[in-house]
Amino acid sequence: GQQLNQSPQSMFIQEGEDVSMNCTSSSIFNTWLWYKQDPGEGPVLLIALYKAGELTSNGRLTAQFGTTRKDSFLNISASIPSDVGIYFCAGQTDSNYQLIWGAGTKLIIKP
C-alpha cells in the first residue's frame, strides 16, 4: 500500500534540544495525524490537523498542516527523556477510512 515519506528515520539528540520531523506525500490529504508509540504499546494520538495551514500545539509539541496539503511537520521543543519513542504521521482523505502511514521517526536522547 501507499506510504508517506517520513524523515528523518531516527534522531539522536541531547536533552533540551528542539526536534523537527516531517512527512511528505504525492497525494493531497484532508487530515494529518501525529502519533507517538512507546515500546510495546499502541500509538497515542498527539495532534490532529484538519485544515491546510493549520498550526496546532499540544504542550511542547507543535504540528503544522502544510499549505500544499501534501506535507506536515512536527516540532518538539526542549526535549526531555520521556519524549523518547517512535513518532508516526498519518494522512487521510475525505470519505476514506484508511489512513496512510509514515514509517516512523525514532527519537533517542543521548545521556
Place this chain on the structure above:
Amino acid sequence: DGGITQSPKYLFRKEGQNVTLSCEQNLNHDAMYWYRQDPGQGLRLIYYSQIVNDFQKGDIAEGYSVSREKKESFPLTVTSAQKNPTAFYLCASSMGFSTQYFGPGTRLTVL
C-alpha cells in the same frame, strides 16, 4: 473508563494452529481496524469494519479473518495460512472517518 482493550498482551502459538486476538471498545465508535506491526516498521492495515456485520480487506488480509457481530467487538483470527504471523497486532477504532484511537496491542509469537 472509555477505551480500547486487547487481550491477551502476549500470545504464543505453535505452527499450524489458528489463534484469535480479542479487541473490545466502549467508545461507541462505528469503525474498527486491525493493523500489523513488524519490528522497526510502520503499521500495515489487515482488515477494517465500518459497521456491524460488514468488513473490508486491508493491504495484507491474506491468512487473516475477522468478524463484526457486535459494535464493540472486532476479533481477529490468525490462521495457519499466514506464513509469518509473528508480529505486534494493534486494534483501533474511530467514529466515522475521524481520528483512530489504538489499543495497547498483542504480541504474537509463533514457536
